[in-house]
Amino acid sequence: MNSKELFKESKKYLPGGVDSPVRAFKPNPFFVERAKGSKIWDVDGNLYIDHCLAYGPLILGHCNSKIIEDVYKQIQNGSSYGAPTENEITLAKMVIGRVPCAEMVRFVNSGTEATMSAIRLARGYTQKNKIIKFSGSYHGAHDYVLVKSGSGAATLPDSLGIPEDTTKNTLSVPFNDQTALSNLIAREKDEIAAIIVEPVMGNIGCVEPKEGFLEFLREITEKNNIILIFDEVITGFRLSVGGAQTHYSVTPDLVTFGKILGGGYPIGAFAGKRELMEMIAPSGSVYQAGTFNGNPVSVAAGISALNQLDHSFYNELNKKGDYLRNQISETIYNLDLNLQTVGLSSMFQIYFNENPILNYEDAKKSDTEKFLVYFRELMKNGVFIPPSQFECNFISNAHNYEDLEKVVIAIENSLKIAWNK
Numbered sequence: 001m002n003s004k005e006l007f008k009e010s011k012k013y014l015p016g017g018v019d020s021p022v023r024a025f026k027p028n029p030f031f032v033e034r035a036k037g038s039k040i041w042d043v044d045g046n047l048y049i050d051h052c053l054a055y056g057p058l059i060l061g062h063c064n065s066k067i068i069e070d071v072y073k074q075i076q077n078g079s080s081y082g083a084p085t086e087n088e089i090t091l092a093k094m095v096i097g098r099v100p101c102a103e104m105v106r107f108v109n110s111g112t113e114a115t116m117s118a119i120r121l122a123r124g125y126t127q128k129n130k131i132i133k134f135s136g137s138y139h140g141a142h143d144y145v146l147v148k149s150g151s152g153a154a155t156l157p158d159s160l161g162i163p164e165d166t167t168k169n170t171l172s173v174p175f176n177d178q179t180a181l182s183n184l185i186a187r188e189k190d191e192i193a194a195i196i197v198e199p200v201m202g203n204i205g206c207v208e209p210k211e212g213f214l215e216f217l218r219e220i221t222e223k224n225n226i227i228l229i230f231d232e233v234i235t236g237f238r239l240s241v242g243g244a245q246t247h248y249s250v251t252p253d254l255v256t257f258g259k260i261l262g263g264g265y266p267i268g269a270f271a272g273k274r275e276l277m278e279m280i281a282p283s284g285s286v287y288q289a290g291t292f293n294g295n296p297v298s299v300a301a302g303i304s305a306l307n308q309l310d311h312s313f314y315n316e317l318n319k320k321g322d323y324l325r326n327q328i329s330e331t332i333y334n335l336d337l338n339l340q341t342v343g344l345s346s347m348f349q350i351y352f353n354e355n356p357i358l359n360y361e362d363a364k365k366s367d368t369e370k371f372l373v374y375f376r377e378l379m380k381n382g383v384f385i386p387p388s389q390f391e392c393n394f395i396s397n398a399h400n401y402e403d404l405e406k407v408v409i410a411i412e413n414s415l416k417i418a419w420n421k
């Protein structure tokens with residue numbers, strides 16, 4: 001069966017034909033046959049340079065040979081034990097050695113579980129209920145954080161099946177807006193347990209914090225006895241050895257991880273100061289548990305991945321990012337278009353928007369219809385990116401300059417079509 005037929009078949013058995021909503025783009029997603037390095041092949045015989053990279057985990061590309069070797073060794077000795085292993089200590093020490101705020105770690109299975117547990121911990125520690133997030137930020141698919149902004153700072157559920165009682169404690173303000181945040185905290189300060197923030201907003205495209213914004217978050221949370229949680233599910237082990245907190249030199253109280261930490265296998269983690277982390281069961285009374293927590297296969301892959309991610313790795317990778325973003329900017333300039341090339345390190349995106357983007361409110365004004373034309377043309381030109389203006393594109397070390405040159409030409413061709421140039 002080809003992708004079109006598989007999608008039709010799939011829709012009979014899987015809601016919407018996929019297991020996660022963003023995968024279901026029109027007219028039909030391609031079904032994957034295999035992938036290697038920077039490339040992914042579909043069942044229809046097409047080859048794409050992959051800048052989706054599983055939405056972030058694959059900083060070492062597909063089928064990294066060292067990870068395959070280490071995972072293979074592990075699966076010969078078992079896939080799950082329900083008992084601790086030495087490798088969990090090894091990976092915890094690697095995280096603690098790299099990430100400034102991390103003194104202890106709990107391994108879970110996904111970024112969703114990590115943020116859910118970190119928020120519970122912040123609430124347990126402060127004995128307060130409300131949390132603040134930034135509009136457009138994504139912290140996984142659990143009830144506390146699936147909210148959209150309503151009137152004022154009130155927030156409404158983003159999905160059926162979530163009681164308003166659950167989200168009434170989740171407040172939101174625009175990213176990069178110090179005044180809105182100060183006002184909200186002044187009104188609610190005795191009730192706020194935590195601020196959770198993606199240090200770089202990676203789920204509305206790619207938006208960096210304004211200079212001083214993360215420092216401001218650190219200051220205002222310290223003053224008001226609020227736990228600062230950095231959701232580094234994307235930026236962790238992506239921006240640098242120590243993630244966004246090293247890159248921007250701001251240390252939160254808690255951090256959440258996922259994606260890259262598992263070397264391409266399912267994992268999540270949250271980490272932070274000892275005083276906080278010791279409140280987690282069984283050492284403390286904030287409950288957290290999981291059958292597959294600290295899964296030996298994911299942990300082996302994580303160790304294997306982090307071992308390869310040293311300073312020189314990021315230097316090389318970030319150069320590729322700079323090269324690609326520069327080439328894209330130049331292409332846009334030469335086509336006489338006014339679009340925003342954004343990103344840092346190995347993250348990039350083009351906003352189909354004439355104005356700089358500071359937050360979700362700005363990002364929403366982008367031309368999403370033209371973006372979808374651009375996305376489809378990129379596919380025809382052999383490049384796969386996430387099918388949305390509001391996702392980030394990634395580069396892995398498996399992408400070489402020849403790949404990137406091809407990508408720039410594909411982008412040029414696709415922009416021309418989208419804008420009738």
Ligand SMILES: *Cc1c(COP(=O)(O)O)cnc(C)c1O
Nearest residue numbers: 110111112138139140233234258
């Ligand atoms: C992907 C993501 C999550 C959720 O992680 P899952 O492993 O998909 O549950 C949480 N926060 C951010 C910032 C993410 O990008």
